Amino acid sequence: MTLTTAVPTSATDPFGDDVLADPLPFHHELREAGQVVHLERYDVYAMGRYAEVHAALVDWQRFQSGAGVGLSNFRREKPWRPPSLLLETDPPGHDAPRHVLEPILAPRSLRRLRESWQQTADDLVDSLLDRGTIDAVADLAEAYPLRVFPDAVGLGPDGREHLLPYGDHAFNAFGPPNHLVEKGQAGLPEVSGWVGEQCARDRLTPDGFGARIWEAADRGDITHDQAPLIVRSLLTAGVDTTVHALAAVIDGFLSAPDQWELLRRDPGRARVAFDEAIRWASPVQTFFRTATVDVPLGDAVIPAGEKILMFLGSANRDPRRWTDPDRFDLSRDPSGHVGFGMGLHQCVGQHVARLEAECVLRALASRVRAIEPAGESRRHLNNTLRAWASLPVRLVPA
């Protein structure tokens, strides 16, 4: 059976500064062009519609991660660091690390953290209220995860300032070697060295996620060689993502002040609000897959071995799936968005992010009557993350 390849093409650079600063027009083009589009600039394929992105994400048999979930093809190029045992590994290698990490980060394991995380959020918001005008990125979205997450993993007190630059670089490195990647190179040896050292058993407190990963190695569920790499996954994937997601939810409320009123009246909607922000802003915008066989899609064929860029952010605003997708709306059911991915590699840390966000939103909802813009907001560009550098806001006390 021969199928003619009739793939629409696009000359746009999805990692260009203009697209990174505002990807929505490009996402629209991509979705309208077809089920799959060829990106000339990098000779890769792209999917922007919800149904296709969802179907490909769950189809790990035909869309693998082991050749890297960035532009670089690990079959041909050497990765910049040893590949992740989770994100960049296919079954069977993926099984044991995932099996070990899932229960450590499951909602029922996080219950013990809720009380102290809520207290930390309450204290932080109280102190911000004293100041009135704040930068919601530095003072809230960064400050809160950095207070709770490194402790929960079990990191020591020193060097935590390396976490954000490390994550920022790792997420840039999924894209092409552009100026954003270059920017991170200079400091990389130091930052990367620090992160590597923190994954060692003797650096971790005995009660954190990290220690539980090492205990799994003692039980023989993973090897002792795997343990530090799995700890590293938490440090790479767990900080910047949550920071930008928290900034996104604040931005959502700035875009729709009536939705803040809704949350104030019904703080039980905090979880929905956060996932709606993930859908609406998609802090993780893209990940690649590699076709393991020729995959026909409509009239086109994605040839085996080729990379496909999955636009999670575009899928999450596909009008074929979502009504009025550009609206940040607490009354919609955001369930099923692909902002945490879907299928085998779906974010194993999603419950951690949700708990952090719920604590912050509850603290804000009970103390803050209104969140108002208080200056020019600024985007932070990253090849994978949709992020804010600065969101000046005024917190009006209740």
Next chain:
Amino acid sequence: MLSGMSITSDASPRQVAPAAPSSGGKVGLRVTRVETLAEGVRGLTLSAADDGRLPDWTPGSHVDLTFDNGLTRQYSLCGDRWDPHTYRVAVLREPAGRGGSAYVHDELAEGDRVELAGPRNNFALAPADHYLFIAGGIGITPLLPMMEQAAMLDIPWTLLYGGRHRASMAFLDQLARWGDRVLVRPQDEYGLLDLSVIGDQPAGTKVYCCGPEPLLDAVRVAAAGLPAGHLRTERFVAGAIPPPVRSTSFEVELARSGVTVTVEPGSSVLDAVAGAGVPILASCRQGICGTCETGVIDGTPDHRDSLLDDEDRRRGDCFYPCVSRAACDLLVLDA
């Protein structure tokens, strides 16, 4: 919302269905093939009733199948997970069994509907330098996909496979291709399994054993010198009876919202509760991701997820309303 994807290498390209099943939280399966694998052993091949992808699984996983006669039984998956559209299980006829195996052997036919819960894995394959697999009879089933995967990872392994007599031992033809890695040891030819092989294994070997309780006991004794975590066993339980499955409607009371809803057989708890104006955030809708975890204040859940282990289930304080249901008249939830 079908994506229209299909597989070229297939003679007849098939559609890939969206992963989120819309079958009221229950994954309906269809028996697509019934075959005799050995004396007293039937093989079932199962597909999703809507021909979509089946929930992902890993070697060592089992599923709960509920048959038309209301009986629910657990079976290890022994097929190929690179085929997302079929499950395979093998069922031993047990003279003393309580009707599950007799039903499969005497009545179940191709085309019949079966209900699915899980898959769950209490017997996961952990990394090792070498594996020794020990199977007693039908206990071979969870080990089959383990051997395939160990081979994919280039990890050397040996299988010691015992049974009453050769004709009663399933999958011998399939195992033949592994040559002398496989030691087939029917009892009428060799006597009881010689477990001294355990002591002969290289350091770093993990031993995986599935079979009847007396075999597991003997293996535990023979493997007493192994380091912690290096012996992993799963008992082949004949006729283990999970809690009763209701085919009728039940009530769900939402303690915080003060709402009570009726969940009809065709609807999931998640959908019923959302219909009553109390949406619970969800994601995978397959009992895999854990997003919709909801506290259970009173009542007995009928767990169908892939997340909770037996211990969690005994505690009974939470469940996943995207797939799980009630085994009682009224379930009171923290929602």
